[in-house]
Amino acid sequence: MTYTVAVVGATGAVGQQMIKSLEKRNFPVGKLIPLASSRSAGGTVKFQGKAVTVLEATPDAFEGVDIALFSAGGGVSKFLAPEAVKHGAIVIDNSSAFRMDENVPLVVPEVNREALTDHQGIIANPNCSTIQMVVALKPLQDQYGLERIIVSTYQAVSGAGSQAIEELRAQAAAMLVGEEPVSNLLPVGKLDQHYPIAFNAIPQIDVGLENGFTFEEMKMVHETKKILGDDSLGITPTCVRIPVYRGHSESIYVELKENYQLSEVRSLLENFSGIIVQDDIEQQVYPMPIDATDHDEVFVGRLRRDLAHPKGLNMWVVSDNLLKGAASNAVQIAEALIEDHLIRR
Amino acid sequence: MTYTVAVVGATGAVGQQMIKSLEKRNFPVGKLIPLASSRSAGGTVKFQGKAVTVLEATPDAFEGVDIALFSAGGGVSKFLAPEAVKHGAIVIDNSSAFRMDENVPLVVPEVNREALTDHQGIIANPNCSTIQMVVALKPLQDQYGLERIIVSTYQAVSGAGSQAIEELRAQAAAMLVGEEPVSNLLPVGKLDQHYPIAFNAIPQIDVGLENGFTFEEMKMVHETKKILGDDSLGITPTCVRIPVYRGHSESIYVELKENYQLSEVRSLLENFSGIIVQDDIEQQVYPMPIDATDHDEVFVGRLRRDLAHPKGLNMWVVSDNLLKGAASNAVQIAEALIEDHLIRR
Known part of the structure; x- marks a missing residue:
């Protein structure tokens, strides 16, 4: 068929x-x-x-x-x-x-x-940023329940399309020979101001809103609630574009509803479909965008117990924004x- | 004299x-x-x-x-x-x-x-990451008291010295012509594994520790407590290297001890010595590393009330890591x- x-x-x-x-x-x-x-x-x-x-x-x-x-x-x-x-x-x-x-x-x-x-x-x-986050959160939601999430993203330019990939490439090439970079597209093509992304970080993805968040950030808020089926979930995103071609990274703090063991969290993530755990900071093992490129999975690492909150957990989640995203x-x-x-x- | x-x-x-x-x-x-x-x-x-x-x-x-x-x-x-x-x-x-x-x-x-x-x-x-954060937090500590901080950093390669600047430059040049990047230094020169930073993000700065954090992250914890004189302050850092030459950026969530007005926060920051507020997302005004380079000040923007916690405040803080840092x-x-x-x- x-x-x-x-x-x-x-x-x-x-x-x-x-x-x-x-x-x-x-x-x-x-x-x-x-x-x-x-x-x-x-x-x-x-x-x-x-x-x-x-x-x-x-x-x-x-x-x-x-x-x-x-x-x-x-x-x-x-x-x-x-x-x-x-x-x-x-x-x-x-x-x-x-x-x-x-x-x-x-x-x-x-x-x-x-x-x-x-x-x-x-x-x-x-949205690409939402997908990789909810995959990493789902096994934790099922086991412990989720109280709130604070997430800062490190997003690749390919999220803004093929032309943004070319813009990063051209800007990097120009700056390496001491020329001024030309910016026509990022952070948002249709807006007035365009800034270089090569060797820079831009804390704006999509248009800015009256509440001080961007549309990309509010997408993460609304979509995560809808997908996880929990309107009371607290979500605070900060979405940032960085000079990476492919692969979004996310620094996620999640507060669970119940106490957890880190070993159990690792095992829940390892056994969840679509997740690959790469987690051993002492051996320098963690996800990075260059390794996640061309893979369908969501990569999770830097798992660690929060220093301030007993039910707080920190992780670093990377996935190819053009593929799983x-x-x-x-x-x-x-x-x-x-x-x-x-x-x- | x-x-x-x-x-x-x-x-x-x-x-x-x-x-x-x-x-x-x-x-x-x-x-x-x-x-x-x-x-x-x-x-x-x-x-x-x-x-x-x-x-x-x-x-x-x-x-x-x-x-x-x-x-x-x-x-x-x-x-x-x-x-x-x-x-x-x-x-x-x-x-x-x-x-x-x-x-x-x-x-x-x-x-x-x-x-x-x-x-x-x-x-x-x-430490560079600590300095710019405590400058941005100090006026808030004085006015409201600080309960806890969750910070994700976007750190420039110059924090690892002149050779790291050269390594990023050489890697970017190689990758732009389709060659393999050579990595000898980052994330930590003396450790075994070296990864490319050009067009990548590395969630490790300084050596990894048994508690799952890195030494850089624990520096931010201990130094911030010492400088702000508050051992009970909760601090959770995630330190990440990105392909930027100069200027560290930080996505900071801070929970204050008292309720606040956003307009008052903005005014406290504006009137604090060494801070420049660049904060109007609807007009695309916010700090970026390329703008902060060569300046002594700490730049603060993306000020916004947390969506989940009434005493939570979010901000984006950028400073030249070689200068104020x-x-x-x-x-x-x-x-x-x-x-x-x-x-x-």
Whole structure:
């Protein structure tokens, strides 16, 4: 049994990884339909050794599509996702357009796969920073309950798309020969001010809000509550862009509801699907973005008992933001839909 | 009235900045004596437009020295600082050798200048990460009291010395042309494993300890308690190296003992000596390492009320680790000693 799969935004940073993930995870693709804006249509993408022509993403392009993976921005998703559903496709959307819609499941398969049951055609893929955090927190929630979370992120530029990767590269090259870096994109393309990311850290991801937080930070707050099914959970994020190409890192403080043993925490994490524990500071073993790149797992280390709070636990969580943070989580959702017989044919 | 000032480690990353700070802050230097290891002795450093010969750092080199600024590692300090004191100099030591010694004041002039009064010849300059944090916390401690702190750092490579700056530069250059980066130094020169810092994040600064924290993290714990004079203060640090040349950033969560108004916090910070507030996320105003480089101040922004705790406050604090984090704090200590008549002639 195979499926016709459309990838919307097929030429973007995440779209390209979606196609690679379908391939790498042996997803039963009968036919791949790469879709993009009219500007990118006509080019080709490689899939299973063959060049496949990119078509323009229009409502009619979804005719005969079983599963449509969207990663072309919120505007495209808002317009085209309902059209794809009308044409009979199930949409797995990587934008923030539908994530907080109460009729749309927001899913990380290892964490809340059961939420897929009620889907109405659109399933939302969470924000990259949220996904890796909830994977690391879920086994702790199940065993001890979660009181509150304080998280500071170290986010890669690829979260802002292919052009941001190029911008970091060009800025670094310029600065190495003593030239001024050119900044056109980060922290937020559509805003007025752009700052260099090469050899810098920018404490802004997405637009700033009146409450002093950024939209990225509030995504982490709202999405984490929805996925973990706990509106009373306290969450304080600080989201920061650093000069890394791929792999988001997170320094997480979590206060549990019950007392814990560190050895038990380590064992819960080690036995949780999708987590790899790399934790031995004395032997210099811990996760780093360069090691997490190209892997689907969430890497957890620097596990240590808080010095001030008996139920406080600290950890360092790293994952490839383009894979588990986006593309491979979307493909895993599609896999779960098939396994759980939730896909219409 | 002028003073004979020795700089030990004059050719290192911090030593060079000490000499620049003496110059820039118009410190009353009668004679500068740059000292270094025998390997670097014989070279010259520039001071007030003239080349000054670097001498070998031996006990006799401190003859006639009024003030000796040390930044040549803990081993050199342990051996030579007592010798300098014997020869009549006051030592301001940037290493961690004497910081937790109860007979040695650990001083950030804006925060605990009064601790200088009891000095016995050696004064310790705190760790770079600690200095910028205690400056930002002090006005809050005075007004509300501090309950606990959770801090994640984003530290520049220059904290590991001149060679680490070169290592980042060489690694970035190699990776931009597709070559493998060579790692000889970071995270900790003397340890077995070295990892690339270019386009990466390393959650280890200084050696790992049995309690799961690193030595750098425990420095922040112990030094902050000593400087703020509060042994009951809860402190949880996560120290991370990122590919930035100069300027440490810190994401700080602080729980105050009393309720606060955000506007009052902003005003307390704005009126505190040595702090510059850059805080308007909606207008994209916040501190960044590239802006803090070459400045003596501590920059504070991203001020916002915690979403989960009524007495919780979040902020983003950036400062030049070679200046306020090391060289200029040392020179400010020397200035305070003179102003407070605590220097023997």
